[in-house]
Amino acid sequence: MGRRFGRWIGGKEAAMDATSLRKRVNRIKTRLREKQSPARNSQEAAPIADAMRAYHEREMLSFAIPAHSGGRGPAPEFVQWAGTDAARFDLPMSHGVDTRDRAWKVQATAQELFAEALGARQTLFSTNGSTMSAHVAVMTVAGPGETLVMARNGHKSAFEGLVLSGARPVYLEPYYDHELALALGPLPGDLRTALEANPDARAAMVFTPSYYGTSADVRALASICHERDLPLVTDDAWGLDYDLVGHSGLPQGGLSCGADLTIGSVHKTLTGLGQTSVLSVGSERIDPARLKLFFELEESTSTSSLLLSAIDGARRQFVREGQQLLDRSLHSARLLRERLAAEVPELRVVSTEQLAERPGVVGVDPCHVLIETAPLGLTGYQADDWLRDERQVDVELSDHRRILPLITFAHGEAEIDRFVRALRDLVDAHAGSRNGGWIPEVPTGAELRTEQAMLPREAFFAASEEVKPKAAVGRVSAELVTPYPPGIPAVAPGEVITDTIVDYLELFVAAGGFVEGASDQALDRFRVVA
Known part of the structure; x- marks a missing residue:
């Protein structure tokens, strides 16, 4: 028995030695393949586009996805309006644009270049728009039951992030301008008050610049957060060009003002295709491992090389011109x-x-x-x-x-x-009817505010029912009822529906507005917690 046990131990050690050797050999092979990469680490390069062109220069034949294989056989229908190059460059990122094990680091190099151009510590590419970036940002800074101080004029995607993360929101009311009937940015003093009242807060999140082009005082907001060693997340969807270019005729960007995690829409301000966005880290207050974990949770395993290359190309173009x-x-x-x-x-x-x-x-x-x-x-x-x-x-x-x-x-x-x-x-x-039309008077943000009776996640997943508008008053919303644009929920999951909210939404629809997130877009019924 002793000899057999000894042989078993010896065999196991030998197997472990062989496994370790194989791992070392694989690492050496990977380093050798890295040297063959078409991706150059230079702001003058576009690593993803360069690797896509190199793929065709090698005359590669693919027996992998996408099924149309670059339009090699019968032409896909979409080439009739998008052109044949749309098919030729719709390539798989692994075992295609890059190697099976991503040894060439094509996307990684492109992301490093974008981070360098922005002045960020790290940048990740989203091909599901800033909606995905917002989901990931919220989950990164606040988990189930943890407190997130969040400006109430946020895009619906941030509220969806609350549902995904299970975080407890403390809503920060933005300054409301009565003359223009506009919600602008939150005031620094109001953020300080909210954080003092919620010492368990894990982070704060604001949305600036606004849809209307106004920038909040990110430098002051970040300073207030950093006094408590808390990260500030900024949804800079409308201001990615601010940090990337630093043009004197535009406001400063979130990263340059001290934000710790920023969201930027490439298609909104740069030359990217629709659905392109970046998520950028500004400081060590953001845990890169946690960020990567949640990013991969949301990211497609079949990301579009066309969309990724558009992000990469937009960076190069805006660095250059x-x-x-x-x-x-x-x-x-x-x-x-x-x-x-x-x-x-x-x-x-x-x-x-x-x-x-x-x-x-x-x-x-x-x-x-x-x-x-x-x-x-x-x-x-x-x-x-x-x-x-x-x-x-x-x-x-x-x-x-x-x-x-x-x-x-x-x-x-x-x-x-x-x-x-x-x-x-x-x-x-319309000269003859001037001043004769009906212009609705809408309530202020403060008049629309209501009690947060349940966590957004709990309300969203709770048993629910649909009721008529007046019967919804006093009930807890189980949906995101969002006038669009600007995409700010009038009522979020977990909030109590009031007469003012119902009247406003009915007025909004009657005036010709469009609602997203509601189970009944005509708002003849509201989805509420049963």
């Missing part, structure tokens, strides 16, 4: 404001100076142009519909009293001219 691109954006925005003042004076354009005077606003993006349509007797929804139907012009946002065109580097003098002429026609077409 960001100043010129943003110069063009700012010039076009200035031209639009000047021409509207001269040619369409009936429409009030809210100036950047007016917005900058508001409490808590430390910067304004002039490319978000607020145009008041209420003086015409038109809601923003009516003006938006007329412009789209009659002049084939779309705008980024419309609400109960205004429209907001987003001016980018894509717009030159010809596009501005067409838009100004369309607005002139809008005014002329």
Whole structure:
């Protein structure tokens, strides 16, 4: 028995030695493959695009996904409108753009370059938009039952993050401007008060710049968090270009002002495709292992190489020519404001100076142009519909009293001219009914606030029922009822539905607004906890 046991032990040790040897050999092989990588660590390179081109230069033949295999056989239907290159460059990231074991570090190199360009410690690429980035950010900083101080004017994706994480939100009310009927950023003093009242808070999260182009005082907000060694998360979806380029005509970005974790939409401000976003780490207050864990939980195992390459390319383009691109954006925005003042004076354009005077606003993006349509007797929804139907012009946002065109580097003098002429026609077409239309009076954010009776996760997963609007009053919401845009929930899971909330939502729908997140988008019924 003793000899057999000894032989068993010896055999096990030999097997372990052989396993260790194989591991070492594999590591050596990986290092050798790394040297063959087409990905260069240079801001002048686009590692993902370079590796995609190298794939075709090697004349690779694939028996792997995607099924269309680069359009090699019968042409996929989508090439009729997207072109054959869309199929050729829709490649698998592993055993395709990169090796089976990612030895070439193609995506990793691209992410390192993006982080370097931003001044971040780490950057991750999301191909499910800033929605995924927000989910990951919330889960990273606050787990089940843990407290997150979060501005109440957040995008619905952050509230979805609360459902996924199980965190307990303490909502921070943003400053509300009564004249403009706009929720701006939270005030630093209000954040300090919230953190003092909730010493168990694990982090704070704010949403800046706002949809309307105003930037909150991130530097002061971050300082208040850092006094307690807490991370500040900023949803910078509308301001990724601020940190990447540092243009003097735009506000400062979240990372440069001390934010610890930031969310940036590549497709909103750079030259990326839709659904492209980055999540960037600014300090050691964010646990990189925890971040990676939750990122992989949300990330597809079949990420789109086309979308990833668009993020990579946008970084290279804005490092190379960001100043010129943003110069063009700012010039076009200035031209639009000047021409509207001269040619369409009936429409009030809210100036950047007016917005900058508001409490808590430390910067304004002039490319978000607020145009008041209420003086015409038109809601923003009516003006938006007329412009789209009659002049084939779309705008980024419309609400109960205004429209907001987003001016980018894509717009030159010809596009501005067409838009100004369309607005002139809008005014002329409604001259006879001026001031005769119905413009709804909406409640303030404070008037819409209500009791948080359950955690968002508990309410979302609870047994529920659908009831008529008036019967929902006093009940706990089991859904995210979200006027869109701007995508801020009027009522979130776990909040008690009030008469004011029901009246506002019915008014919103009657005015022509669109609701997301509700089981019944017509709002004839509300989903509530049973």
